[in-house]
Amino acid sequence: MLRDIDHFIAGGAHAAGDRTSDVFDPNQGAVQARVRLGTALDLDRAVAAARKAQPAWAATNPQKRARVMFRYKELIEANMDDLAALLSSEHGKVLADSRGDIQRGLEVIEYACGIPQALKGEYTQGAGPGIDVYSMRQPLGIGAGITPFNFPAMIPMWMFGMAIACGNAFILKPSERDPSVPVRLAELMKEAGLPGGILNVVHGDKEMVHAILDHPDIAAVSFVGSSDIAQYIYSRGTANGKRVQAFGGAKNHGIVMPDADLDQVVNDLTGAAFGSAGERCMALPVVVPVGNETAERLREKLIPAIEQLRVGVSSDPDAHYGPVVSKAHKERIESYIQMCVDEGGELVVDGRGFSLQGNEEGFFVGPTFFDHVKPSFRSYREEIFGPVLQMVRAADFEEAVRLPSEHDYGNGVAIFTRNGHAAREFVSRVNVGMVGVNVPIPVPVSYHSFGGWKRSGFGDIGQYGQEGLRFWTKTKVVTQRWPDGSVTGENAFVIPTMG
Numbered sequence: 001m002l003r004d005i006d007h008f009i010a011g012g013a014h015a016a017g018d019r020t021s022d023v024f025d026p027n028q029g030a031v032q033a034r035v036r037l038g039t040a041l042d043l044d045r046a047v048a049a050a051r052k053a054q055p056a057w058a059a060t061n062p063q064k065r066a067r068v069m070f071r072y073k074e075l076i077e078a079n080m081d082d083l084a085a086l087l088s089s090e091h092g093k094v095l096a097d098s099r100g101d102i103q104r105g106l107e108v109i110e111y112a113c114g115i116p117q118a119l120k121g122e123y124t125q126g127a128g129p130g131i132d133v134y135s136m137r138q139p140l141g142i143g144a145g146i147t148p149f150n151f152p153a154m155i156p157m158w159m160f161g162m163a164i165a166c167g168n169a170f171i172l173k174p175s176e177r178d179p180s181v182p183v184r185l186a187e188l189m190k191e192a193g194l195p196g197g198i199l200n201v202v203h204g205d206k207e208m209v210h211a212i213l214d215h216p217d218i219a220a221v222s223f224v225g226s227s228d229i230a231q232y233i234y235s236r237g238t239a240n241g242k243r244v245q246a247f248g249g250a251k252n253h254g255i256v257m258p259d260a261d262l263d264q265v266v267n268d269l270t271g272a273a274f275g276s277a278g279e280r281c282m283a284l285p286v287v288v289p290v291g292n293e294t295a296e297r298l299r300e301k302l303i304p305a306i307e308q309l310r311v312g313v314s315s316d317p318d319a320h321y322g323p324v325v326s327k328a329h330k331e332r333i334e335s336y337i338q339m340c341v342d343e344g345g346e347l348v349v350d351g352r353g354f355s356l357q358g359n360e361e362g363f364f365v366g367p368t369f370f371d372h373v374k375p376s377f378r379s380y381r382e383e384i385f386g387p388v389l390q391m392v393r394a395a396d397f398e399e400a401v402r403l404p405s406e407h408d409y410g411n412g413v414a415i416f417t418r419n420g421h422a423a424r425e426f427v428s429r430v431n432v433g434m435v436g437v438n439v440p441i442p443v444p445v446s447y448h449s450f451g452g453w454k455r456s457g458f459g460d461i462g463q464y465g466q467e468g469l470r471f472w473t474k475t476k477v478v479t480q481r482w483p484d485g486s487v488t489g490e491n492a493f494v495i496p497t498m499g
């Protein structure tokens with residue numbers, strides 16, 4: 001009997017509907033559970049629960065809301081190993097990486113523990129004669145999050161941690177490929193003391209997504225996933241009058257200057273290109289050495305490092321990375337490898353046909369490395385999202401700035417150098433949202449904000465930190481005067497000024 005994964009609505013399991021989707025164990029390539037694919041009716045139920053609970057939650061003082069976040073942090077820490085095992089079993093990333101996935105989400109919960117301080121408004125006494133002006137942040141009401149498979153703990157926590165701490169109710173539609181951890185995260189929120197109806201999880205595919213985008217009671221939608229869908233979510237959600245932030249795919253470049261410490265670069269690059277089987281939006285799947293001499297030296301060091309990578313099941317503590325998420329995704333990655341060969345790339349290390357003894361049906365792809373990739377290749381312009389590293393040789397620094405700047409995606413980029421002037425110049429000129437200087441995966445800490453540019457992000461406001469606060473609240477500005485009873489002589493027909 002397969003396990004069924006139910007919706008989580010109004011603080012409990014909701015087991016309606018016959019339509020389901022298979023959830024795999026990517027290590028074995030076998031179905032291990034079925035997730036329900038909900039309909040607009042299931043969403044209505046979640047929205048009704050959220051609408052009922054939200055006013056009292058918004059009226060709960062921020063310090064008490066923060067206490068729920070404190071208890072939640074303790075519960076996540078106490079359940080870390082179980083959550084990581086569950087996450088790895090559906091996603092395929094290795095256990096240490098699953099713990100990192102949870103930890104990076106938990107850091108946003110830690111930020112949310114400071115919500116009383118973060119939510120404070122501004123005040124100006126005496127903005128005019130007897131006039132004070134102040135601002136306050138109020139919750140939007142009901143927010144929704146639609147999340148990708150690759151970070152089933154971190155990205156939901158980015159969204160609901162902020163939304164809920166700000167006083168909103170939240171409806172999460174996680175990826176149907178690894179939905180168990182998101183449900184567990186909601187159950188733990190209940191255990192932490194969150195009232196039922198404030199955090200609901202509805203499962204589904206595009207039918208559920210459309211229902212969310214069209215629901216009149218959902219005020220805001222946060223999306224993370226691939227770019228075409230992000231753009232569609234942004235258009236349809238905003239056309240329906242919602243606030244929308246929609247983050248998309250990526251093709252991040254690592255620029256290697258001639259003076260970089262190449263041993264450090266090889267260490268950082270192999271981790272960032274192949275960790276989590278390359279299924280990270282902040283992976284580094286493109287390396288750009290500056291000058292042919294740098295390229296040759298780097299290539300010489302990279303090849304043995306890539307050949308020594310250990311691919312294994314996600315519970316293998318010595319594995320550098322595990323299987324990719326699905327059979328279809330494995331086939332897609334392998335077709336991109338063939339495309340890059342056909343386009344004229346030099347296939348230096350070929351990861352196709354990789355098989356793990358005892359796990360022959362698992363969705364494994366070996367590490368793959370291409371040299372002499374050209375910016376005109378489709379396999380370079382598009383996101384592969386697998387353990388494939390492409391080397392594009394740049395003649396000089398100018399070309400190295402131009403490549404990521406002119407790419408359709410603009411999520412992250414990194415420069416490896418010992419030259420502070422070159423790094424500073426690069427940081428200021430590159431047309432990409434998040435930049436690492438000798439840092440391969442520059443995901444900002446939770447008290448800054450995350451957001452890519454160009455086709456990596458639609459909308460204006462980033463995730464978490466100050467931008468998250470702005471996204472999940474609306475600012476009300478009050479101008480007040482308490483007259484003493486004497487009527488002033490101002491001309492009330494002229495737009496008031498402060499004198």
Ligand code: NAD
Nearest residue numbers: 146147148149174175206209225226229247248249250281
């Ligand atoms: P995806 O776009 O396939 O799915 C994301 C969400 O959209 C899921 O909840 C899914 O159910 C839903 N969805 C899928 N097809 C849909 C459709 N036709 N209509 C409406 N909704 C649909 O993405 P994925 O494969 O789960 O995740 C990988 C992608 O996410 C990669 O492109 C990766 O770069 C991107 N990503 C981006 C960031 C970022 O912050 N920019 C972070 C993580 C992942």
